[in-house]
Amino acid sequence: MSARTPIHWHPQARWGFYNPVKLTVGRGCRHALVESLTDQTLLIVTTQRGRRQLTEDEHLGALITHNSVLWVDSVQENPGLTALQAEIDRLADQTFDTVIAFGGGSAMDAAKVLNVSLAPECREHSLQTLLAEPARHASARPQPLYTLTTTSGTGSEVTPFATVWHHELKKKRSLAGPAVWPTAAFIDPALTDTVPLAATISTGLDAINQAAESIWNKNANPITLGYATRALQLGIAALPLLAQGNGDINARDQMAEASLLAGLAISHTRTALCHSISYPITAHFGVPHGLACAFTMPAVLRHNLQADDGRFTPLAQALTGSSDLDGLVACFEHLHEAMQVRKRVTANIPSLEALLALEAEMFTPGRADNNLADVTTLTSILEVAWG
Numbered sequence: 001m002s003a004r005t006p007i008h009w010h011p012q013a014r015w016g017f018y019n020p021v022k023l024t025v026g027r028g029c030r031h032a033l034v035e036s037l038t039d040q041t042l043l044i045v046t047t048q049r050g051r052r053q054l055t056e057d058e059h060l061g062a063l064i065t066h067n068s069v070l071w072v073d074s075v076q077e078n079p080g081l082t083a084l085q086a087e088i089d090r091l092a093d094q095t096f097d098t099v100i101a102f103g104g105g106s107a108m109d110a111a112k113v114l115n116v117s118l119a120p121e122c123r124e125h126s127l128q129t130l131l132a133e134p135a136r137h138a139s140a141r142p143q144p145l146y147t148l149t150t151t152s153g154t155g156s157e158v159t160p161f162a163t164v165w166h167h168e169l170k171k172k173r174s175l176a177g178p179a180v181w182p183t184a185a186f187i188d189p190a191l192t193d194t195v196p197l198a199a200t201i202s203t204g205l206d207a208i209n210q211a212a213e214s215i216w217n218k219n220a221n222p223i224t225l226g227y228a229t230r231a232l233q234l235g236i237a238a239l240p241l242l243a244q245g246n247g248d249i250n251a252r253d254q255m256a257e258a259s260l261l262a263g264l265a266i267s268h269t270r271t272a273l274c275h276s277i278s279y280p281i282t283a284h285f286g287v288p289h290g291l292a293c294a295f296t297m298p299a300v301l302r303h304n305l306q307a308d309d310g311r312f313t314p315l316a317q318a319l320t321g322s323s324d325l326d327g328l329v330a331c332f333e334h335l336h337e338a339m340q341v342r343k344r345v346t347a348n349i350p351s352l353e354a355l356l357a358l359e360a361e362m363f364t365p366g367r368a369d370n371n372l373a374d375v376t377t378l379t380s381i382l383e384v385a386w387g
């Protein structure tokens, strides 16, 4: 251990932590949700694939027979402002007791948006207004929202934000505030067992990147660092096993826990530079979110080491067993290579010049400014990521 990298990092200012989402975790735990919901009107927000999965599920199928159900099964990957507003308008005269989000991050985010938008305090406002003026929904009291994740990655099941894409403008927006918190999350890894390989890799990289971004983050504190470090230990071990496609149940369970812990960490810190850079890459080139985030992860880590205040040494020890920070970078580079992140991302982008042309859009307010080391240009980070 070098003298300039003290092992004990302390927050520089007053800090706190708050997350009101009630957690139920473990293989088979979704049964507990079924037992708690009867004779209600449920708004279930999911994809068409999710509707089939839920309906045929040995436990969750009872939700449909024991309750009345309003379905929103039109959720697409990266839900858009126009499509969400259409669903809000379609449901404007409906009433429901409880909302269930079933699926990956897109279903989580769509459910949050619909629940807040359909709250009595918000119904007179368009979604565009709610996105632009958070005060309009800050004191809204939407219905209870229960989240059931079918992927291990997003963390959205435990955060107070929802991503909404303005596809026409190729811009990412965020609905964020106290009304957006889910009520309870059920983390049942059995729901992730049938996720296709490509989605397992992309969502797993999202979870790992979210944990990493929570660590090299100006908002980090001892609680978030603990959650994020544990998430990285679990995720970096589990994802390569899952990428082999052999149905490793233990690895599924570990990845679900990693995703949850990363979500808890970013529910306080939010994400940082990799996520900020990723949004235009997804909007312009259609790169899946987790891959777009992981693309710059080793390069952004190396950039952040120049602002190390002692937090990276314990991380290196936790992940590699050594305090060597070059070894920490190598750990992330190894994962990057093993998941073929560069190849999977650059296959969607015409040229390095096309990537660099988006640099100005990659400074997302509320994300890039969370990054531990300040950054004024992204050119070298993008060039290193491109290879």
Ligand SMILES: [Fe+2]
Pocket (backbone or CB within 6 Å): 154, 206, 210, 275, 289, 293
């Ligand atoms: Fe993410």
